[in-house]
Amino acid sequence: MRTAYSVDTVRAAERRLMARLPEGALMQRAAAGLAAACADVLGRVYGRRVVLLVGSGDNGGDALYAGARLARRGAGVTAVLLAPERTHAGGLAALLRAGGRSVSPADAEEVVRRADLVLDGIVGIGGRGGLRPDAAALAALVAASRAAVVAVDLPSGVEADTGEVRGAAVRADLTVTFGTHKPGLLIDPAREYAGVVRLVDIGLELPEEAELEALQHADAAALLPVPGVESDKYRRGVVGIAAGSARYPGAAVLAVAGALRGGAGAVRYVGPAGEAVIARFPETLVSDQGPKQAGRVQAWVVGPGAGDDAGTVAEVLDADVPVLVDADGLRLAEVGAVRARTAPTLMTPHAGEAAALLGVAREEVEAGRLAAVRELAGRYRATVLLKGSTTLVADAGGGVVRVNATGTGWLATAGSGDVLSGVAGSLLAAGLSALDAGSVGAYLHGLAGRFAAEGAPVGAHEVAGAVGRAWRDVVRR
Ligand SMILES: NC(=O)C1=CN([C@@H]2O[C@H](COP(=O)(O)OP(=O)(O)OC[C@H]3O[C@@H](n4cnc5c(N)ncnc54)[C@H](OP(=O)(O)O)[C@@H]3O)[C@@H](O)[C@H]2O)[C@@H](O)CC1
Ligand SMILES: [K+]
Numbered sequence: 001m002r003t004a005y006s007v008d009t010v011r012a013a014e015r016r017l018m019a020r021l022p023e024g025a026l027m028q029r030a031a032a033g034l035a036a037a038c039a040d041v042l043g044r045v046y047g048r049r050v051v052l053l054v055g056s057g058d059n060g061g062d063a064l065y066a067g068a069r070l071a072r073r074g075a076g077v078t079a080v081l082l083a084p085e086r087t088h089a090g091g092l093a094a095l096l097r098a099g100g101r102s103v104s105p106a107d108a109e110e111v112v113r114r115a116d117l118v119l120d121g122i123v124g125i126g127g128r129g130g131l132r133p134d135a136a137a138l139a140a141l142v143a144a145s146r147a148a149v150v151a152v153d154l155p156s157g158v159e160a161d162t163g164e165v166r167g168a169a170v171r172a173d174l175t176v177t178f179g180t181h182k183p184g185l186l187i188d189p190a191r192e193y194a195g196v197v198r199l200v201d202i203g204l205e206l207p208e209e210a211e212l213e214a215l216q217h218a219d220a221a222a223l224l225p226v227p228g229v230e231s232d233k234y235r236r237g238v239v240g241i242a243a244g245s246a247r248y249p250g251a252a253v254l255a256v257a258g259a260l261r262g263g264a265g266a267v268r269y270v271g272p273a274g275e276a277v278i279a280r281f282p283e284t285l286v287s288d289q290g291p292k293q294a295g296r297v298q299a300w301v302v303g304p305g306a307g308d309d310a311g312t313v314a315e316v317l318d319a320d321v322p323v324l325v326d327a328d329g330l331r332l333a334e335v336g337a338v339r340a341r342t343a344p345t346l347m348t349p350h351a352g353e354a355a356a357l358l359g360v361a362r363e364e365v366e367a368g369r370l371a372a373v374r375e376l377a378g379r380y381r382a383t384v385l386l387k388g389s390t391t392l393v394a395d396a397g398g399g400v401v402r403v404n405a406t407g408t409g410w411l412a413t414a415g416s417g418d419v420l421s422g423v424a425g426s427l428l429a430a431g432l433s434a435l436d437a438g439s440v441g442a443y444l445h446g447l448a449g450r451f452a453a454e455g456a457p458v459g460a461h462e463v464a465g466a467v468g469r470a471w472r473d474v475v476r477r
Helices: 007-018 025-042 058-072 089-097 105-113 133-144 190-194 217-223 249-260 274-280 310-317 328-332 335-339 351-358 362-367 369-380 416-429 434-453 460-465 467-476
Strands: 002-004 049-054 076-081 101-103 117-121 148-152 174-178 196-200 212-214 238-242 266-270 285-287 299-302 323-325 345-347 383-386 391-394 401-404
Touching: 007 025, 025 058, 025 117, 025 148, 025 174, 025 196, 049 058, 049 089, 049 105, 058 076, 058 089, 058 117, 058 148, 076 089, 076 105, 089 101, 101 105, 105 133, 217 434, 217 467, 238 249, 238 310, 238 416, 249 266, 249 274, 249 416, 249 460, 266 274, 274 285, 299 310, 299 416, 310 323, 310 328, 310 335, 323 416, 328 351, 335 369, 345 369, 345 434, 351 362, 351 369, 351 383, 362 369, 369 383, 369 391, 369 401, 383 434, 391 434, 401 434, 416 434, 416 460, 434 460, 434 467, 460 467
Parallel strands: 049 076, 049 117, 076 101, 117 148, 148 174, 174 196, 212 401, 238 266, 238 299, 266 285, 299 323, 323 345, 345 383
Antiparallel strands: 002 212, 383 391, 391 401
């Protein structure tokens, strides 16, 4: 599991560790890891031009000590000091001793233009709000330069705890972060500013539960349902799909396509698209009754392509089994009916749908994804999966939020969400919790998208077809 901890948690762990270590030891660990990462980026250190952008806090101190190490290996190192009188004194002295030099921001343009590598030590976890004008001016110089950009701990200007970017920020090729990932490094839009993220272990002891976690292959593999020798299709779980309409039969077909690959033993379909479903997937149990009469299921998926069929949504929400609500179902589901449920509910909006439910602009959800997913989960007392390039899954009661980054931009294609609802609904029927079903579903779906697309546009039915390959990839590694 990849985990991320908030600034408060990091600071507390830092205090505990510093009390046991000699003064400055932690910063030396950070600087050593940082300098090694910079050397890897440069390939050859000797004779290369390195520019340090140095703010007035310890983030600047890290940059200065790393710069000193690079200078000792023969790099020409220049520090641009944003606040000369408040610069980390020990770091600056070390740099000067190693043969580096310092300049004022007035000279930044010239040195940044000629740099092979720029180290962004303007601000780290001590940053508040968007970058101030003098720092923003440096970020603009960095954006215009051809140098490789390495961010110290975080790209300056991004919010460590939320991934929000409320103004100018540095865009890095590599971020070298210390002790733990910070939530912002895993959530868009900040994640995009971070580039590749490299974690340097500085010995922080962190609590068991993180603020954010991202499944890796082994975690997903451990959660995927595996049929035992005693399994039959009913024990593996039956997932009911109440989706599609005369106008949108395709949504039903795609949700069923996902559900068939999600691990349930059988897929039951109810709705007006039965003929289209059975023509494509003859293994589906098609019913022409409503959800209540359709026969037992262990979980329902409701909403994809549902149009205005509020009655079916209400009927499904009334069922005493886990329910996944997607697409039109999100609009049609009564808040009170969702809150009143005792079995788990998993809602799967994209940013536009989440915005409509919250009564805010789509841009606001995209800029503050973590706040939006938590707010919705609390409001509906449900588990919420907010789709996007970094999909987030949050339970209602707070606790750890899962983030998924297996997706690809090619998944932003019509019907892709219907496939995800089928996969995740199937996992719910197989007995996974809403948090696990949502996050494992997103993991498989994202991977399937990558496999199906292979760098080119892809249709949602091809994504569904690649879920098996994603599953095999997850369990085999
Ligand atoms: N924790 C750990 O375990 C370890 C931490 N380490 C390192 O310490 C870093 C944290 O250092 P930190 O606490 O000194 O804060 P930091 O990020 O340098 O920022 C504070 C400065 O930024 C300024 N500033 C604020 N907002 C701003 C804005 N919007 N735009 C512009 N400026 C802004 C603010 O100015 P002020 O408000 O004081 O005027 C203040 O001077 C951490 O990220 C990591 O690199 C490692 O060495 C080892 C282990
Ligand atoms: K930084």
